[in-house]
Amino acid sequence: MLSELRTIWEVLKHTFTKAETVQYPEEMPYLSPRYRGRIVLTRDPDGEERCVACNLCAAVCPVDCIALQKDTREDGTWYPEFFRINFSRCIMCGMCEEACPTYAIQLTPDFEMCEYDRQNMVYEKEHLLINGVGKYPDYNFYRVSGMQTATKDKGEAQNEARPIDTKSLLP
Amino acid sequence: MSELMPVLLALTILIGGVAGAAILTWFERRLLGVWQDRYGPNRLGPLGIGQVLADMIKLLFKDDWVPPFSDKVVFIFAPTAIVVAMMMGFAVVPFAPGMMIIDVNIGLLFFLGMTSLAVYSVLLGGLASNNKYALLGGLRSAAQMVSYEVFMGLSLMGVVMMSGSFSLVDIVEAQTDVWFCFSQTLGLIVFVIAGIAESHRLPFDLPEAEHELTAGFHTEYGGMKFAMFMLGEYLGLMLISCMIVTLFFGGWHGPALIGHWLPPLFWFGFKVFIIICFFVLLRAAIPRPRYDQLMSLGWKVMLPITLINLVITGAVLLWMEGAA
Numbered sequence: 505m506l507s508e509l510r511t512i513w514e515v516l517k518h519t520f521t522k523a524e525t526v527q528y529p530e531e532m533p534y535l536s537p538r539y540r541g542r543i544v545l546t547r548d549p550d551g552e553e554r555c556v557a558c559n560l561c562a563a564v565c566p567v568d569c570i571a572l573q574k575d576t577r578e579d580g581t582w583y584p585e586f587f588r589i590n591f592s593r594c595i596m597c598g599m600c601e602e603a604c605p606t607y608a609i610q611l612t613p614d615f616e617m618c619e620y621d622r623q624n625m626v627y628e629k630e631h632l633l634i635n636g637v638g639k640y641p642d643y644n645f646y647r648v649s650g651m652q653t654a655t656k657d658k659g660e661a662q663n664e665a666r667p668i669d670t671k672s673l674l675p
Numbered sequence: 676m677s678e679l680m681p682v683l684l685a686l687t688i689l690i691g692g693v694a695g696a697a698i699l700t701w702f703e704r705r706l707l708g709v710w711q712d713r714y715g716p717n718r719l720g721p722l723g724i725g726q727v728l729a730d731m732i733k734l735l736f737k738d739d740w741v742p743p744f745s746d747k748v749v750f751i752f753a754p755t756a757i758v759v760a761m762m763m764g765f766a767v768v769p770f771a772p773g774m775m776i777i778d779v780n781i782g783l784l785f786f787l788g789m790t791s792l793a794v795y796s797v798l799l800g801g802l803a804s805n806n807k808y809a810l811l812g813g814l815r816s817a818a819q820m821v822s823y824e825v826f827m828g829l830s831l832m833g834v835v836m837m838s839g840s841f842s843l844v845d846i847v848e849a850q851t852d853v854w855f856c857f858s859q860t861l862g863l864i865v866f867v868i869a870g871i872a873e874s875h876r877l878p879f880d881l882p883e884a885e886h887e888l889t890a891g892f893h894t895e896y897g898g899m900k901f902a903m904f905m906l907g908e909y910l911g912l913m914l915i916s917c918m919i920v921t922l923f924f925g926g927w928h929g930p931a932l933i934g935h936w937l938p939p940l941f942w943f944g945f946k947v948f949i950i951i952c953f954f955v956l957l958r959a960a961i962p963r964p965r966y967d968q969l970m971s972l973g974w975k976v977m978l979p980i981t982l983i984n985l986v987i988t989g990a991v992l993l994w995m996e997g998a999a
Contacts, residue, residue: 508960508961511960511961512956512957512960512961514960515710515956515959515960516710516956516960518709518710518711518712519709519710521712522712523708523709523712523713523714524712524713525712525713525714527714
């Protein structure tokens with residue numbers, strides 16, 4: 505009986521406390537830069553697509569919402585011919601971002617992507633690709649990897665040693 | 676004019692009761708919001724009062740479905756019974772001096788009878804739905820009403836003994852100097868608890884207990900028939916609040932010194948408002964008891980308290996009579 509009276513008193517004290525509610529559309533909540541929201545495809549500092557169509561994101565995606573097709577440029581580098589994310593399936597887990605070797609796929613602090621038509625939730629590459637570097641401003645995959653491109657040979661990347669000639673006995 | 680007065684008042688109560696119950700749904704949600712640190716409905720119109728209208732339109736446009744497996748006549752009749760009974764109860768409530776529909780010398784008994792009739796609504800609704808949850812809800816409400824009816828009536832006998840009348844006007848007049856909430860505290864406590872149980876509001880809403888019985892007796896109801904049940908429940912809440920004010924808090928009398936500053940109708944309305952707020956507070960604070968706890972509280976605690984109150988009141992009255 506005493507506990508009931510105490511409960512009533514404790515609830516009554518809440519008359520003077522402020523409501524916890526955030527009045528959402530008028531009052532936006534703070535989303536941290538690490539917030540896992542809408543997925544984007546970023547570009548490297550030179551303005552080229554970072555995605556190398558390795559398919560790791562599609563492989564790791566637990567709900568299979570990513571679909572892409574590899575194609576090869578004239579200089580031998582890879583790029584996605586199409587890149588499709590079905591956001592009606594996406595659970596914003598961020599595993600694609602973790603799997604990506606080139607920091608191409610990134611999640612952003614934006615969750616307002618409601619659509620009346622379910623088909624509009626399917627984003628193509630042109631919708632995903634942004635004109636920026638995202639969270640990693642200086643990173644350029646082809647500058648740090650040993651991959652041979654038209655502009656650099658093997659061993660010319662940053663922090664990379666020349667390849668060892670395994671056929672020779674000389675050091 | 677004096678012939679027309681009760682008719683006009685009856686119409687006012689009829690419309691005001693329905694409108695009041697509708698606004699009360701919104702008010703209760705806002706108040707619960709205050710006590711649970713949130714806002715409640717605040718989008719439509721000023722302070723969200725438009726929610727009332729939106730709910731009404733929604734309920735009006737719902738499919739008026741009668742389940743094919745139900746007892747159709749009783750199923751349709753049940754929701755009207757509670758509204759009619761509760762509305763009839765307002766007939767004897769004295770809002771201000773001379774401002775009541777009818778002053779009968781058995782006003783209190785009439786009120787008790789009308790609230791008892793409301794039980795039929797819940798019972799028949801549960802029975803006619805032909806649904807096991809509804810039946811369980813109806814069963815619970817029958818047991819709850821029967822056991823709480825007993826000391827709801829008995830708790831008021833102290834008031835009747837002190838004022839010497841069943842007429843509600845006489846009871847209010849008897850409280851001109853001292854309200855009965857001071858001399859009949861035990862009776863007040865018991866009557867408040869029985870009143871909540873009678874209008875099956877939240878701490879004692881076992882007949883509808885949504886966690887256990889989905890929605891209890893109105894599981895199969897929808898649209899306006901469901902709205903009628905809700906209307907009845909809120910009318911019951913207002914009626915019980917009116918009766919608590921009339922019987923224990925001096926009716927239209929204001930507090931001792933500042934009472935004459937404002938009209939009697941204001942004091943009555945203000946006190947009813949406070950009591951309604953208290954009922955909402957109980958809803959916000961107290962969890963629902965288990966069914967057996969409800970029963971043992973009724974028979975093992977409330978009934979003895981009522982009887983003790985009755986004995987003490989009688990003894991004191993007899994002693995004072997002897998002393999005088």
